[in-house]
Structures are given as structure tokens and as C-alpha cells.
Amino acid sequence: YDVYINQKKYRFMLDTGSSLTVLDNKIADKVSKRITEKEYYLPVTQLVSSNKNSTNDILFYHSPTMFFGQEQIYTSKIIALDLSHLKETIGEQIDGILGIDVFNQFIWEVDNSNGKLNIYKDKKIKGNYKNVINYREDDYPYFKLYKKNKSKDQNKEWITLHFALDTGAATSSLDPIIKNYMIVNNYNNKNLGRNSVDFMNKIESSNLVFIEDLEFGDEPPIKRMNFTYNKINKNLLGLDFLKRFDRFIFYPFQQKFYYNEMSFNPDPEPLRMIGVR
Structure with missing residues (x-):
């Protein structure tokens, strides 16, 4: 900007x-x-x-x-x-x-389909949005995503994941403890490939994991989304998550996130990851 x-x-x-x-x-x-x-x-x-x-x-x-x-x-x-x-x-x-x-x-309105950003100060939501979800604020904006267990253990049917939004990260990543927990308890994950370091150097060069059917708000489950480890022991949503929305607004005055359609196309499996400096 x-x-x-x-x-x-x-x-x-x-x-x-x-x-x-x-x-x-x-x-x-x-x-x-x-x-x-x-x-x-x-x-x-x-x-x-x-x-x-x-x-x-x-x-x-x-x-x-x-x-x-x-x-x-x-x-x-x-x-x-x-x-x-x-x-x-x-x-x-x-x-x-x-x-x-x-x-x-400020109020931040992003139109991904047209590559535009509108910044407002007057606390008025402009345009029609079909969905709204609350987020909480600590040091970062935090969202909740839900994951259903595919195993027969009903005591571990659902897991709630708290994700901090980090627009300084190009990709999304998991706390290694959470990632290992999901793998051990069969939350329908798949490990493959390797991932490179993001520009603020928060992401480890480590195994990439795909997670299926994460739920966000009232939307259908998000098809396959990829994550890697990070170094700061937090679950982070990077810009790859925000790119799934055609249009959205962050309304910090009420800690609300407005959005319309969301893309549920699965993240592609990489043929090969090559780290370039």
C-alpha cells in the first residue's frame, strides 16, 4: 500500500x-x-x-x-x-x-477477483455480504477451524483449531504439537513433499501435510489444504487461506469478518518442491 x-x-x-x-x-x-x-x-x-x-x-x-x-x-x-x-x-x-x-x-475490504483493496475509516460496511463470522483479537486476529476425526473413536470425534491470521506468511502452518496430534489420531491427513521458507523466515523447511475437510463458519468443508511446521508454536493462516475468498472485509471495530463465496478447490499436490534463494 x-x-x-x-x-x-x-x-x-x-x-x-x-x-x-x-x-x-x-x-x-x-x-x-x-x-x-x-x-x-x-x-x-x-x-x-x-x-x-x-x-x-x-x-x-x-x-x-x-x-x-x-x-x-x-x-x-x-x-x-x-x-x-x-x-x-x-x-x-x-x-x-x-x-x-x-x-x-481501519476497515479492510479485499476484492480478490478484481485485485482491489478498499480501506475505510467511517465504520460503514459497503456492499452486500452473505456471511459474517466473529474473530477474537490477542496479538493477532484469531479464527476457529474445526476438523472431524475419521476414526471410530467417538471420544475424539472433533478437534477445534485456533488459527492466528498472519498476512506476513505466504502459506499456512501448524504448531508441530498439533500437527503430530492430528497425525497420531487419524484426522485424515497426508504427508508428502517438502516446503520452502517464507519471506519472514517463520516456516521450517519440513514435511508438507495435507488436511482434508476443515470447517469454517457455515461453509461446506474446505477441501484439501496444505500446511507445514512453523517456529513460533502457533497455528497460522497465511495469504493462501485468504485467497480462497472472492471478496471479504475485516471489521476490527467489531472483530467481524464478512465474506461471500469461498473457493473449495483442493490445494494441488506438488510434483516436486525446489527451494530457491
Whole structure:
């Protein structure tokens, strides 16, 4: 997304898995002043480890005045990191990362079928949506997905999986403990292939698992969806999950997710996975 600072346009990425908004360290010195006291706390640790930095590499800055078009973005402080690796990974210059602190200030409407994003501030849902589901908010937006056991053990018929939405991850992944539990208890999974690392380095290069018939809201079960391990012991939904919806809205003011049709085409089985750096 385009974000304006001092009337100059910068390119930002939205990452619901980031607790704070980030600026590239080369830009931060030009648009803001450094906060001298050390303010390190747990949510930052994940971002630091994913970028292979130490806490000494984190620099806090006063938030500059930032805008989406005419709408101001409000943040108390930002952190500065070297974001050059993002350009290497996605092939586009990224000047900053909008974290969950910004996500919760706006309504986000995504039209995947037309490749459009609308950002609202006025708390009005525009357009007609057939379905709505509540999500909860901790450090991330959390959804519930349900999985039915295919075995005859009625005491383990259903499992409820809590997934954090992480738009900084291209693919979805499982806590290794949950993944192993589902395999042992015959929740209709299939292991094959290998998966490469996502751009924030949260995903392990490990066995890929396909899970059949996950249930989301009142929709028919999601046909085969692939997952891998992650390093942070959470179940994560990446962008591959959101791409299944034709249109959807995140409404953080009421913690609601509006959506229309969902694609139930199964994820394809890979012929061969080749990791490229």
C-alpha cells in the first residue's frame, strides 16, 4: 500500500503478525527522531529473531505523521529495521511494514477477483455480504477451524483449531504439537513433499501435510489444504487461506469478518518442491 510521510509516497506491506509498525532504518532517520530509552518487550522478540537481529539492533522512533490518502495513521512509536531482504524476496521495494496497531484502525475490504483493496475509516460496511463470522483479537486476529476425526473413536470425534491470521506468511502452518496430534489420531491427513521458507523466515523447511475437510463458519468443508511446521508454536493462516475468498472485509471495530463465496478447490499436490534463494 502507498503511505505518505511528509507528502512523499512510500511503499508499505501490511503484516498482521507484526505487533508494531516498522520503517526501514535508512528512512527512519530522515522522517523521525529516535527514542533514547530502551523499550524492549516480548512481541518485538519474534520480529527480531525472524530477521536474525539482536535486541541491540532494534531502534525505537517517534512515529512520523503518516497518511492513507487523506486518512491519518496513528501510532505511538515505530521501530526501525533493515528491510532490504524483503526486496530480494518479493522483487519490490518495501519501505515499511504496517503492524496490527494500524490494522485495527481501519476497515479492510479485499476484492480478490478484481485485485482491489478498499480501506475505510467511517465504520460503514459497503456492499452486500452473505456471511459474517466473529474473530477474537490477542496479538493477532484469531479464527476457529474445526476438523472431524475419521476414526471410530467417538471420544475424539472433533478437534477445534485456533488459527492466528498472519498476512506476513505466504502459506499456512501448524504448531508441530498439533500437527503430530492430528497425525497420531487419524484426522485424515497426508504427508508428502517438502516446503520452502517464507519471506519472514517463520516456516521450517519440513514435511508438507495435507488436511482434508476443515470447517469454517457455515461453509461446506474446505477441501484439501496444505500446511507445514512453523517456529513460533502457533497455528497460522497465511495469504493462501485468504485467497480462497472472492471478496471479504475485516471489521476490527467489531472483530467481524464478512465474506461471500469461498473457493473449495483442493490445494494441488506438488510434483516436486525446489527451494530457491
